[in-house]
Amino acid sequence: MRLPALSLLLHLAGIISLCAAQNITKLQQTLAAHGVSAVYKTSGNFKTLSQAFNRRFSVVPVGIAFPTSVAQVSAAVAAGSAQKLEVVARSGGHSYIANGLGGTNGALVIDLSKMKAISVRAANGTAVIETGNRLGDVTLALNAAGRALPHGTCPYVRSLGYGGFGFAGRMWGLTLDTIKSATVVLANGTVATASAKVNTDLFWAIRGASPSFGIVTSIEVQTFPAPPSVTVFSYSWDSLDITTASAAIANLQTFATSNIPASLGAELVFGTGPSSGRLSVEWNGGYYGAESSFAAIVKPYLQTLPKPSRSSVKPGTYLASVTTFAQGQPVNTSTAADIPDTFYTKSILTPESAPMSAAAIKAFVTYMAKQGFSSDTSWFVEVELVGGRNSIINTVPLDATAFAKRDTLFLIQFYASSANNKPPYPSDGFAFVDGMVASIVNNEPAGWPYGAYLNYIDDKLTNGAYGSRSTLQCCSFPSLILWIHAVLHAVCSNLEYEIERKHQLLLLIGSRGSAKTFLKK
Numbered sequence: 001m002r003l004p005a006l007s008l009l010l011h012l013a014g015i016i017s018l019c020a021a022q023n024i025t026k027l028q029q030t031l032a033a034h035g036v037s038a039v040y041k042t043s044g045n046f047k048t049l050s051q052a053f054n055r056r057f058s059v060v061p062v063g064i065a066f067p068t069s070v071a072q073v074s075a076a077v078a079a080g081s082a083q084k085l086e087v088v089a090r091s092g093g094h095s096y097i098a099n100g101l102g103g104t105n106g107a108l109v110i111d112l113s114k115m116k117a118i119s120v121r122a123a124n125g126t127a128v129i130e131t132g133n134r135l136g137d138v139t140l141a142l143n144a145a146g147r148a149l150p151h152g153t154c155p156y157v158r159s160l161g162y163g164g165f166g167f168a169g170r171m172w173g174l175t176l177d178t179i180k181s182a183t184v185v186l187a188n189g190t191v192a193t194a195s196a197k198v199n200t201d202l203f204w205a206i207r208g209a210s211p212s213f214g215i216v217t218s219i220e221v222q223t224f225p226a227p228p229s230v231t232v233f234s235y236s237w238d239s240l241d242i243t244t245a246s247a248a249i250a251n252l253q254t255f256a257t258s259n260i261p262a263s264l265g266a267e268l269v270f271g272t273g274p275s276s277g278r279l280s281v282e283w284n285g286g287y288y289g290a291e292s293s294f295a296a297i298v299k300p301y302l303q304t305l306p307k308p309s310r311s312s313v314k315p316g317t318y319l320a321s322v323t324t325f326a327q328g329q330p331v332n333t334s335t336a337a338d339i340p341d342t343f344y345t346k347s348i349l350t351p352e353s354a355p356m357s358a359a360a361i362k363a364f365v366t367y368m369a370k371q372g373f374s375s376d377t378s379w380f381v382e383v384e385l386v387g388g389r390n391s392i393i394n395t396v397p398l399d400a401t402a403f404a405k406r407d408t409l410f411l412i413q414f415y416a417s418s419a420n421n422k423p424p425y426p427s428d429g430f431a432f433v434d435g436m437v438a439s440i441v442n443n444e445p446a447g448w449p450y451g452a453y454l455n456y457i458d459d460k461l462t463n464g465a466y467g468s469r470s471t472l473q474c475c476s477f478p479s480l481i482l483w484i485h486a487v488l489h490a491v492c493s494n495l496e497y498e499i500e501r502k503h504q505l506l507l508l509i510g511s512r513g514s515a516k517t518f519l520k521k
Helices: 024-033 070-082 135-144 200-212 242-256 291-302 318-325 358-374 428-441 512-519
Strands: 037-040 063-066 087-090 108-111 118-121 126-130 179-185 191-195 215-222 230-241 264-272 278-287 310-316 343-351 378-385 408-417 473-475 481-484 503-506
Touching (some): 024 037, 024 063, 024 070, 070 179, 070 191, 070 215, 118 135, 126 135, 135 318, 179 200, 191 200, 230 242, 230 291, 230 318, 242 278, 242 291, 242 378, 242 408, 264 358, 278 291, 310 318, 343 428, 358 428, 378 428, 408 428
Parallel strands (some): 063 108, 087 108
Antiparallel strands (some): 037 063, 118 126, 126 215, 179 215, 230 278, 230 310, 264 278, 343 408, 378 408
């Protein structure tokens, strides 16, 4: 859960104007006329500001604009469109494949880091959050008002690019499920409000498929009372054999479908063991109920495993839990710079209706224990508990939002960095991670209804999986040709993986009903 989580990747992937040639000088003049601060290739700090979080990517935009208002975002989008530029939004910059910089060279980046207002309404517990805020800063502001949201563990992910899943998700839902309304700058530069009452098609779309629809500049969310106590727990095994590590996954599936409370959030984390054929394993998470009931809740699962090498169970405040989950990163992100990485990742969403088979689990664990020991990458695998009995996430109707994977049991992230977290990334690291996924999928029946997590974007997927589904009729707002980098899996849940390739989609005037029909095909 190091990085974000489910697909409120609220960036506009780009606009093509069919009647204008690029004129960068004109772009600069237009942005300046609207008071929009910007840097360009000739600026002294351009190299620093245009670096990707994942240093495996080196993308050079034509410029980076720093708007401070909705009007300036609108002006910047229109200015980029007029010069036939791809226009992309960057919030936290944590896209795994540098989509916040355009994914390819030559885009105009709309950096939202200057838009950081947060207001909390005590009367109804809602909050309006501008999308330049990082999750750590959102947590601090809400906590000061005694409120909280479901979100992931990395404080540096900004609210614009977040979906999103975290330990409190089984109790409160996904972040996108808390959204009551949003202010959106559309592809033609116009500004729209989207909610359950106005622009309802757009409201449906941005909660899970927003990259192709606009730049969200603020969201109104329904917050929750911050829990009076959170029990943060961790149980670690330094060296488990293949049989025992396989049992850890299989027994977690069984445990998850028992009557565990929604207030329990947890994950299994696998890493390199002390020798080939063995793994390090950690079971950690947070319990948001009364401390006195924690031990009895987790006992049935712990009894299926050997005595841990070490364990930690610490009750404390909600803010203390957020600090612990941040793993040393400051919750107040203004105190330190973000730390980049050089990595490759994939993901799987396993279906609750068809849990992983014993054969797939054994093959997967065997692969990690053997190939993982000899890998020259620094890797980990997180098996995150999303569903299970009493999970709020899976109670949301399939067609209520554009995120359609409402039958998920586990979110599995396969993550491998270069040994020193710096470029270059080892060429054999790609096959190593791909092999992890294959060890599961190839040992499940044909047609196994798995998916993948849009925020763990994979640039190695091919274009072929788009098939005949490349035309989506779902939008009752201006028809434009958009360049999109990642959206179709959020809308078409039956694709095997998120598709992260640039395609032209002609957004035709339609209705939410047609979008729902498309979703179910």
